[in-house]
Amino acid sequence: MKKAEKNLFKWIPILFFILLFCAAWILHDDYGGFTDELSEVEVAAVNFKSILSILGIPEKLPAIPTVNPDSLVEIQDYQYKFYGSAVMMPSLFILLLPGKTINTAQFLNFRRFYTFLNFFLALICSFFLFRLRFHNQWIALLGVTLLVLSPRFFAESFYNEKDMIFFSWFLISLFGIGLYFFKRSTFGLIIFSAAFGLTVNTRNFGIVLLPAFIILSVIELLNSKNRNRKDWILIFFTCGVSLLFYYLFTPFLWLDPIRNFFSSLQFSARQVGIGDAELFIGNFIAPKDIWYYIPVWMGITIPFFYLVLFLIRIVSLTKSCIRNKMPIRFSKPDLWDFFCFSIIAVSIIGIAVFKAVIYHGWRHSYFLYGPFICLSVAGFFDLWTISLPTKKSNLIKNMLLVITCLISFLSTGLWMVRNHPFDFVYFNEIGRYFAQQFTRDYWGVASKRCIQEVDRYYIDGEPIRLGVNADLTYGSAQNSLLRFPEATQAHFQVIWKNENADYLCFSYKNIPGNSHPIPGFEIIKTFQVDGYDVAAVYRRIEKNLP
Template identity: 30%
Template sequence: QRSIGLTSLAYLANLFNIRFLLGAAQPLADPASVFLTQRDRDYGVVFELPAEFLIKVLNLHDANAYFFRHLLTFLIFYAAVYFFYKLVKLRYQDWRIGLLGAVFLVLSPRIFSDGFFNDKDLVFMSVFAIGIHTLVRFVLKPGMFTGLWHALACALAIDLRLMAVILPAVTVFTLLVLAARKELSFSKLIGYLGTYLALMALLVVAFWPWLWLDPLGNFVLAFKNMARFRHAPDMVFMGDIVNASRLPWYYIPVWIGVTTPILYLILFLVGASTTVNTLIRNIWSKTKTLWANDAQLQDLLFLGLFFAPLLAVIMLHSILYNGWRQMYFIYPAFLLVSIRGLISLWALTNTKQMARRILLVLVIGSMGFTSYWMVRWHPYQYLYFNVLAGPFAKRFDVDYWAVAYRPVLAKIVGQDPKASYSI
């Protein structure tokens, strides 16, 4: 990941003759030649490039450079928690439910732990969550201001991982439906949509130096490479050895099922059922509509942003590995559906005090246990499995990050006087 950022940084240094980055070296006659030896030049660098630039400016070396990247990763995750709070608050018009949503996100063991060091998947998940917030604001109140912010969020997300193209796809589809429902005039649709797409395309290229060489050609190449990724390791899955290029369709659903707190899984099923039931009733009503109000529109967006990417990777037989970390970006949408489930159950028990007390005890008890587990096993929450996993160490890949190796290796180095070690 650092190499990706450093290559783009070297390109900018040579292209613009930035002396403090070049040092004593002379600028290359062909700055683009730095990409020739970079195997992963088709990776977006919107996180890696600024991170490596700041490391150079602050003159950080060795472990300090990596810990600084961890700090940046955490700050982005922290921002995502705030925007997730705003997203839930916007949906339910209640800051208390917004705060509960933020707590749900924090009390997600694997997400919380990865938020300290996973500068790939958690940074993408965080920016994608912010993109969902700007998406909702844009479709609820289409305008130049909301469109500009959404364009920025989408560009940042796409330049982290190309799967984020689903955000503009959902945006365009929703605005077209709004226009078909006569809730948005044709002239405003063209104006807002045209401005949004143009600015987003411009920012995608601006934030990704490799695209400067051939914006359309390199983007298409990167997209093709993403569809069939070049790394396909063998993994342990449900007690068997499977290759990442030949995954069963249920690979991601199983991983979500065994690594997410049971409470959230149950609430998700309730929330998804409620949303689908509302959709069916709307379609069969006299108005024949998809949604009757802004709240229902948001529920459909959240459900779609969870299932659309999931179905896409299943149908395309995408290469996935290391659990479901590459799909963490659908987790905010998963929680938004789960919160819908909780609110539905809360309303359902409105006149049944005993049922409401039982619901309250189950929710508080589950979240309390999750909190205890996270404190007990800090900082290794990324190894979390729920009871559905069974004897997980024999059935699934466990410490694929090898984060838990570090204190053990440090202990060996501290006790063994040898100068070198064979691992």
């Protein structure tokens, strides 16, 4: 009977991932916005064309929706040549399917699901990483649940083609490192090398994984009694292979690797004027000038229970540091957790010291959430394994811990269901009281719901004159409109100037408070979450509109 139960329990994680996959298939096209999406398609197309050209293969690009073939210049002449597209480029291959015609809406919605698949793969890898760290399937499933029930991350896993892709492959890279660290598996090094190439291709900052891997491996070897010369060679061979993968995944490096790499670093650092007026604690600031910008954003948008678990593990790890005095004396679990904490601490300090350009909440630092959750799960494990004087007290303690965990999951899960598809503006139990003082729908993701609301007023005849840039989200509503069926798109005429529009889609981006009157317009619908505005639909007053 015990063997049958054990086999049954093995299927529970599989069932969890199957249900998650099905839920994602249903939900993937519920979000609007993301103004970089069309640019990302063009970046992938230019890179695809360049690969064919450099390899001497006749260029036979498919007809790519939203991309003008005449705009596809050579990569060395392209203004966005430093933007990697290796992960998202395969989404173009669906256009090569024989006998299949794919329109713009179908293509863009497919990319939403494809983006989620990267997050899905990262979740699977995180499950195995947690199982390596804790040797417990239930603790591993707990860790994955923490990631899934992180409202902002779940929502952005469908449409954030840059930061969530970077987060996903950063986490997969950590899984590769963990597989080698805990199991001495060379397969882990292969996973790390390939994932590292895709991570750095997505964002240059992924390069920090290489020194992090070297330092962790060196400390672990110095702490090992069975080290030999082959281990040292393997570490540095892995570094070379990792850089090779990055080179192979990044076409603009093929022409002049060293110069172009440093040019890309300079490009990332000199984005002057971007993010200089972010709404933060009620003031418009440049995030690079506020050292606590990222910690505050993390503190108000991560579920409170996860923060508590994280702090518990930090306290426990600090005690271990005091007791052992140096990382080389750590146990493997403690060394791994110290490694995760170091990534978080060094990254936040580095961003503050070097005044890196960041904006739109803490999305550029989403990659830190993988190590953060590793430590949160470790905090839960610390509480679970605390030994109390009696068996009964241990049972009560663990029951209370499970109940608290379930309450947190139930609360967050119900919040996501209740507020879908506005889960991208989640603020935790503390942050929601101050949400009106922070940037909210910076990508105009709520614009799809706004368009659906305005479409209710359509009457056969002239198209509705829809203003798409009243909120200065660079026409996010127009991008959202592209993802509707062509019959629905025909109901609207896109207008970029308010004075020429009859209806406006307005997402609260850098708008403090809950009031934003627009001269000549009245609000006919407001979308709210926990008492703070996310978006609103405006109608012109002086015209006799339906």
